[in-house]
Amino acid sequence: MMNIAVLVSGGGTNLQAILESERRGENPNGKVTLVVASKPGVYALERAKNFGVKGEVVRRKDYATAEEFDAALLKVLHENNIDLVVLAGFLSVLGPSVIAAYPNRILNIHPSLIPSFCGPGFYGLRVHEAALARGVKVTGATVHFVNEVCDGGPILLQKAVEVQPGDTPEILQKRVMEQAEWKLLPKAIAMVCSGEV
Numbered sequence: 345m346m347n348i349a350v351l352v353s354g355g356g357t358n359l360q361a362i363l364e365s366e367r368r369g370e371n372p373n374g375k376v377t378l379v380v381a382s383k384p385g386v387y388a389l390e391r392a393k394n395f396g397v398k399g400e401v402v403r404r405k406d407y408a409t410a411e412e413f414d415a416a417l418l419k420v421l422h423e424n425n426i427d428l429v430v431l432a433g434f435l436s437v438l439g440p441s442v443i444a445a446y447p448n449r450i451l452n453i454h455p456s457l458i459p460s461f462c463g464p465g466f467y468g469l470r471v472h473e474a475a476l477a478r479g480v481k482v483t484g485a486t487v488h489f490v491n492e493v494c495d496g497g498p499i500l501l502q503k504a505v506e507v508q509p510g511d512t513p514e515i516l517q518k519r520v521m522e523q524a525e526w527k528l529l530p531k532a533i534a535m536v537c538s539g540e541v
């Protein structure tokens with residue numbers, strides 16, 4: 345059984361999808377036992393509470409250096425015996441010590457088809473704004489393992505989503521979440537927990 349920590353910064357709709365999938369019995373080899381938020385008061389913490397999952401806050405600005413932040417995050421992960429870390433809209437950058445502690449055991453979801461519209465500065469709505477500005481007709485989502493290159497780790501799953509005429513960034517974001525992200529991330533987690541990958 346793998347203990348899973350989901351790291352969040354916002355609304356937590358991907359967290360919700362993971363918890364609902366787990367409740368349906370779709371991940372017999374893992375359990376979300378911890379949610380870590382990058383700031384207090386985010387709605388994702390409310391969702392964790394509703395599922396009886398422990399919530400913690402580790403905030404970058406509470407630490408003088410990136411190294412101290414990484415050490416605090418690692419301490420929380422180790423204290424909770426976490427085996428797998430899932431970034432579900434987590435906006436703080438993980439440093440080398442965290443990445444080295446969980447080799448091939450950190451997953452990230454990104455709301456585009458990597459290598460398009462990814463890397464530093466591409467997060468949340470900005471990704472969809474860039475896709476619309478470029479005029480692509482197909483976008484999607486990617487789940488990948490996290491390594492030291494931003495959005496550059498090995499790709500595990502991708503799903504394409506069509507851009508429709510008249511899309512706004514908000515409408516496109518919602519479609520990518522519904523058609524790709526909320527399916528892909530629970531599936532990827534179950535694949536890692538089962539030892540399939």
Ligand code: GAR
Nearest residue numbers: 354355356357358433453455467468
């Ligand atoms: C999701 O669309 C996720 O793919 C994106 O942030 C959103 C979080 O939504 N992540 C990134 O852009 C990472 N670069 P949520 O809090 O509702 O799950």
